[in-house]
Amino acid sequence: MTELNKPIPLEHFHERTRNIPATASINSQNDVHRISNNFPLEVETNPDIKPLMTINLPKKNKYRTITTFCWAFSAGMTDGVFGSLLPFIEAYYGINYAIVSLLWLGNALGYILIGFSGHILDQKLGKFGSIMCAGVSLLSMSVLFLTGTKFPVMCIATFLGGIGTAINLGQFNVFLPPLGAKYVGYQHGCYGLGATAGPLFATLMTDHGIRWNFFYFVLLGISIFNLVLIGLTFHDYDHDLKEYSLDSSDSKAGDDPENKSTEPTTHDFKSALKNWKVWLGSVFIFFYQGSEVAMGGWVVTFIISYRKGATHSAGFISSGFWGGVTLGRFLLTGPLIKFIGSRRSIIGLCLLIIAFDILTWLVPEKIAAAVFASFAGLFIGPIIPMVITFLARILPRKIRLCSMTIIMAFGSSGGSALPFLVGMVSQKTGTYVLHPIFLASYAIMFVAWILLPNIDRKGAINTLWQRIW
Numbered sequence: 526m527t528e529l530n531k532p533i534p535l536e537h538f539h540e541r542t543r544n545i546p547a548t549a550s551i552n553s554q555n556d557v558h559r560i561s562n563n564f565p566l567e568v569e570t571n572p573d574i575k576p577l578m579t580i581n582l583p584k585k586n587k588y589r590t591i592t593t594f595c596w597a598f599s600a601g602m603t604d605g606v607f608g609s610l611l612p613f614i615e616a617y618y619g620i621n622y623a624i625v626s627l628l629w630l631g632n633a634l635g636y637i638l639i640g641f642s643g644h645i646l647d648q649k650l651g652k653f654g655s656i657m658c659a660g661v662s663l664l665s666m667s668v669l670f671l672t673g674t675k676f677p678v679m680c681i682a683t684f685l686g687g688i689g690t691a692i693n694l695g696q697f698n699v700f701l702p703p704l705g706a707k708y709v710g711y712q713h714g715c716y717g718l719g720a721t722a723g724p725l726f727a728t729l730m731t732d733h734g735i736r737w738n739f740f741y742f743v744l745l746g747i748s749i750f751n752l753v754l755i756g757l758t759f760h761d762y763d764h765d766l767k768e769y770s771l772d773s774s775d776s777k778a779g780d781d782p783e784n785k786s787t788e789p790t791t792h793d794f795k796s797a798l799k800n801w802k803v804w805l806g807s808v809f810i811f812f813y814q815g816s817e818v819a820m821g822g823w824v825v826t827f828i829i830s831y832r833k834g835a836t837h838s839a840g841f842i843s844s845g846f847w848g849g850v851t852l853g854r855f856l857l858t859g860p861l862i863k864f865i866g867s868r869r870s871i872i873g874l875c876l877l878i879i880a881f882d883i884l885t886w887l888v889p890e891k892i893a894a895a896v897f898a899s900f901a902g903l904f905i906g907p908i909i910p911m912v913i914t915f916l917a918r919i920l921p922r923k924i925r926l927c928s929m930t931i932i933m934a935f936g937s938s939g940g941s942a943l944p945f946l947v948g949m950v951s952q953k954t955g956t957y958v959l960h961p962i963f964l965a966s967y968a969i970m971f972v973a974w975i976l977l978p979n980i981d982r983k984g985a986i987n988t989l990w991q992r993i994w
Contacts, residue, residue, distance in 0.1 A: 576769055576770070577770055578769040580708070585765070590704065591754075592754045593697045596697070596751050597697075598716065599663070601718060601847070602719040602722060602743075602744060604716075608826075608843040611825065612826070612829070622949070622951045623949050626946075629683070630942075632941035633938040635688040635691060636691045636937050638687075639692055644930060651763045652763050656755055656759055660751055663748050667748050669681065670738055671738060671739070671741040673736065683941075696930075698913050699771065700771070702914050709913050710855070713913075714906075717855075720850065796924050800921075800924065805976055806916045807932045809973040810935075814909075814939045817850070817940065819944045819947050819963060820898065820963060821843060826956045827956040832891035842895050849901070850906040853902065853904060854907055855906075858910050867912075867915050867981060872993075877904045878901050884897040943966065950962075
């Protein structure tokens with residue numbers, strides 16, 4: 526029997542061929558041409574379908590990904606260094622916990638502003654223009670901090686930093702997930718690296734008598750480098766989005782109007798606000814970011830005040846926590862997703878984090894407290910890349926950018942609001958209040974997480990246990 530006489534599958538033909546039997550006998554080359562002409566391939570008859578954007582397609586994506594890693598490193602340095610510089614800032618300005626907490630409040634206001642206006646900025650400036658605007662805001666923050674001028678100006682600086690960070694979080698957390706969950710993990714791992722390096726470098730400078738604000742020379746240099754890198758790699762990003770899709774459903778969409786391959790040119794902000802998944806995601810990220818930054822910032826002061834730690838060791842305590850976060854993101858994220866799944870992993874991680882925070886709070890020994898805080902950081906690390914990838918999967922494409930901007934802006938404002946709350950309450954009660962606030966945050970996160978869809982479980986979900994686990 527010749528090759529032409531063998532039955533062949535027709536699954537690769539256009540959708541319209543499904544009324545033909547699953548296999549057919551083709552006895553001549555004429556039969557092949559007749560079938561091909563009548564039922565042309567989908568890619569030939571549907572020019573609206575765009576190729577899926579990947580790490581190598583277009584080629585510049587790999588350099589854009591590296592750019593997001595560099596930005597995340599600088600964002601980590603900015604957040605991580607606050608904890609180790611806090612005692613020096615308080616002494617420099619002669620202010621208490623409540624006043625110094627206003628630095629985080631300024632940051633939170635920047636996040637919230639972008640939560641309401643980020644979609645407008647994207648429409649007016651485009652994605653590249655928005656990212657460049659973020660870079661200029663972050664550079665301006667470093668310049669103002671570098672001057673060491675009056676404290677209210679420092680609060681304006683953190684406000685600008687909040688604007689820049691919120692814009693980039695929204696844009697980059699739409700760009701990266703379709704390229705692969707591991708790249709989201711690497712980005713947040715780079716954030717952890719920056720948050721680990723920042724306190725160590727700042728401690729090295731202050732131990733040699735260099736004034737605390739001169740650390741921002743380092744951040745200024747990195748901000749300039751990032752701005753140039755963004756200009757080189759993202760300048761044609763808007764054009765590429767017309768040629769490639771960030772949504773895998775676009776490559777299979779056919780004529781479905783819900784999955785047209787063209788990227789939306791407007792943002793349905795109202796629809797995003799009405800989506801309950803957006804608000805649950807915002808609540809989760811709010812308390813996650815808030816508890817993470819509060820622990821990284823205030824655990825140093827807690828150990829110095831209640832465990833008789835030395836001021837010159839502040840950077841090492843903070844770096845130990847952020848080092849744990851970094852290791853968790855690089856080493857645990859992939860294996861947990863692969864072998865356990867995001868749903869069950871995050872439930873287990875939340876329980877472990879709660880246990881290690883209780884140990885940090887109650888064990889009356891400074892070295893042990895610092896070690897327990899580092900272990901808490903280890904298990905905190907993998908959560909954010911898992912959640913970002915998960916949210917990118919469950920949110921409708923038409924509102925995805927708008928939704929992720931809202932989630933990251935309102936959610937990440939927790940990274941400023943909760944440290945501010947800890948500072949305000951600490952002024953009256955003491956910094957031990959960090960731990961009850963931290964534990965309450967994880968209880969709320971746990972509830973928000975189990976209310977989100979359990980997409981890791983295959984098949985019908987008929988019981989409460991199946992919905993949770």
